[in-house]
Amino acid sequence: MKYAEVAVNSPAAQRRSFCYSVPPQLNIEIGQAVWVPFGPRRLQGIIISFSDTPSFEETREIEGAITSSSLISSAHLELARWMSSYYLAPLFDCIAPMLPPGFERHVECFIEPACTAPVAADMDADEKRLLDWLELHKRARVREIEKEWGKKNAARMLRELLQRGLIKKTEQLSAVRIKPKTEQVLVLQPDALRGMTGRGMSTTSKQDQIVEFLRAAARPVAAADVRKQIKNTSAAVRALLQNGVIDIVEREIRRNPLERYSMEPGQAHVLTPGQEIAWREIHAALLSSEGTPLPFLLQGVTGSGKTEIYLEALSAVVAQGRTGICLVPEIALTPQTIQRFAARFGERIAVFHSDLSPGEQYDEWHRIARGECDVVIGPRSALFVPQPRLGLIVIDEEHEWTYKQTEKAPRYHARKVAIRLAELCRATVIMGSATPDVESYYLAQQQSYRLITLKERITVRGITPLPQIQLVDMRDELKSGNRGIFSRILRQNLIEVLGRRQQAILFLNRRGSASFARCLSCGYTVKCPRCLVPLHYHTAENKLICHHCSYRSMLPAACPDCGRTRISLYGAGTQKVEEEVRRLLPAARIARWDRDITVRRGVHQEIMNKLVRHDVDILIGTQMIAKGLDLPQVTLAGVVNADSGLNLPDFRAAERTFQLACQIAGRAGRGFAPGRVIIQTYTPQHYAIQAAARHDYESFYAGEIDYRSRLGYPPFSQLAGLVFSHGNAEVCGRETRRMLQLLEEQKQVQGYAGLRFIGPIPAMVPRLRGSYRWQIMLCGTALSLFLNSIKMPRGWLIDIDPVGVF
Ligand code: ADP
Ligand code: ZN
Secondary structure (H helix, E strand, O other): OEEEEEEEOOHHHOOOOEEEEEOOOOOOOOOOEEEEEEOOEEEEEEEEEEEOOOOOOOOEEOOEEOOOOOOOOHHHHHHHHHHHHHOOOOHHHHHHHHOOOOOOOOEEEEEEEOOOOOOOOOOOHHHHHHHHHHHHHOOEEHHHHHHHHOHHHHHHHHHHHHHOOOEEEEEEEOOOOOOOEEEEEEEEOHHHHHHHHHOOOOOOHHHHHHHHHHHHHOOOEEHHHHHHHOOOOHHHHHHHHHOOOEEEEEEEEOOOHHHHOOOOOOOOOOOOHHHHHHHHHHHHHHHOOOOOOOOEEEEEOOOOOHHHHHHHHHHHHHHOOOEEEEEOOOHHHOHHHHHHHHHHHHHHEEEOOOOOOHHHHHHHHHHHHOOOOOEEEEOHHHHHOOOOOEEEEEEEOOOOHHHEOOOOOOOOEHHHHHHHHHHHHOOEEEEEEOOOOHHHHHHHHOOOOEEEEEOOEEEOOEEEOOOEEEEEEHHHHHHOOOOOOOOHHHHHHHHHHHHOOOEEEEEOOOOOOOOOEEEOOOOOEOEOOOOOOEOEEEOOOOEEEOOOOOOEEOOOOOOOOOOOOOEEEOOOOHHHHHHHHHHHOOOOOEEEEOHHHOOOOOHHHHHHHHHHOOOOOEEEEOHHHHOOOOOOOEEEEEEOOOOHHHHOOOOOHHHHHHHHHHHHHOOOOOOOOOOEEEEEEOOOOOHHHHHHHOOOHHHHHHHHHHHHHHHOOOOOOEEEEEEEEEOOHHHHHHHHHHHHHHHHHHHHHHOOOOOEEEEEEEEEEEEEOOEEEEEEEEEEOOHHHHHHOOOOOOOEEEEEOOOOOO
């Protein structure tokens, strides 16, 4: 007897796989999809391994195969298993992103009236109405009934009516959501035509026209195209078909997301001497056949030609008969990058992301699986496409937070997963950034990554210095009576840029706005007396809370520093900035680009086009405008509130502030005119702000790594976040306290030294969709292993290596 371990598509399966016996007549392989019995139901499963002995006493039999061949390579299955154990995520959730789009199907429950049963008299009014309703509808989904009658009520009534035999319950698989798209094509049959004319039969003129059209085209033509050319063809087509002159066949057509991008072929640049040195080192590693090369960390200022190096590396890998994946932080924000890839690789690229229509996703996935794409570009989830013979993974802007999945399990980081996948496929990884993640840079310092640097910026003017940055101390503005959002110098520069008919961008760090208390007189931010970090304002409790030690305080009436009564909650939104600009420059054409206005598909492209056409003078935005914009007309970049993010209760606040300031500075002066950058701050002496003003990554890193080592934060430790949510605030508090106790006990039992717990404290977002949220942070090492031994009840969320705050 043969046995198989199967990952089952059920939330109840969690991190386990299940053992089933393989019926002798069933021929299956690893990675194949099968139907398995699971409790009373029949579910989808993926075969992950075989064995001769069962891992469970009583095994049930696999019911049958869903697909005729394997869907997932063994390397990807291994990756999924690793993700499940490292991120403590359900196994099937880790496999799901690797499956073909639309693959997942669930069993749906239907209810029908059982007409034979006598209607009992003792039914309540609702039940009678439900029976009448069912009579009318004949057959309804349980979901529909729940929608009509409410979940609880529906469950109660269905239970009772089933018991009395008044209704029947049946199960059926949900419909296939996505199918290949096909069209009908007309194929001219030359033999049939010859035979027909030989017999002297004449065709009517309409038929002649069609035959002539097909003959001229010299290839099969879509029926729709024939109809467009020749009107009212259906009778003629039918006749031709009957006489065997033509044949009609179904042809699969591709739904092509690349149609949205222009595909002008482009030439590779001759590398600059600096690029050449970087390239030689990477190229040598790509040619080497000794095991998996160390990942590369390519550090280069914005516009230093990193993308050019990625293109070279991908071309080299493709020349070896292998393929590549290029991850970008956010696909909608990188149309210019995609264009450059299309220019180099033409039709042999694929874009893969969740904004594609389901049909497009389906087609791209299958095109990739067939080996038709040299390079796949996409956000973090593109890591899981079935790219055969994978040779290179590029991670552009590797420091970006979008590489971490936070909203659902598995809460993975693409950088970590990419490196694991590369090990499994013996592929190379290149991570690029102007401002590498401190943890990445640390690993490069430790020789775990190979650091390669590009120091020169390339523009149309050739090798160009980075734009000048001016720091403005906003406390001086306050002292001289300027309470506005803009400093005098930023105002002056905005007016000048507009006068020169150039463009400006204004960046606003919205995360952390209105979340801390600051003195309007002296600029002091209210801090924890014990930890000296800024206190965070929680609306729900109307209190300031320390996210290190849980210290709480009321909003102080007077400033603890200067004693004046000018404490207020700080923060300005993009809207406020827009109003100010309008007041200052009524003639300016302004665009706002942030999460609030970009929900609709295609909005990014619209704004982008407007900017490129110079229909916009001033762009105001949040994080989104920091990425990838390459606009030669932008000569001024203003950072409105550089340090507002510094006050977030997050140990990465300084890093984030530095990265954003550098990214924004990188937007100015990319064209023929030099650029200028103005950074407004209340804390000009902070090392992150100082380093950003000098474009000086090394000095930022020195300050940051010192801070991290003193406080024992990553890379000197590992973090894990546990968040509990519940509709009742008291339950929430009680459960998190219970968990903390459990964690303390486990720490004792396992003898875990150097593990600390922070919390419980309310999460940064203390209420979400009606639920209260509390958190506990773990700081230590090998946390997946430690947490593995703890049973998490429902309502808990686990995030290993979290980024940002909960
Ligand atoms: P990064 O990815 O580091 O931001 P890019 O690869 O986008 O840098 O390069 C910045 C600009 O310089 C782009 O417009 C690019 O086309 C151009 N460029 C890059 N390398 C060269 C080169 N060797 N010769 C000429 N132009 C180049
Ligand atoms: Zn504190």
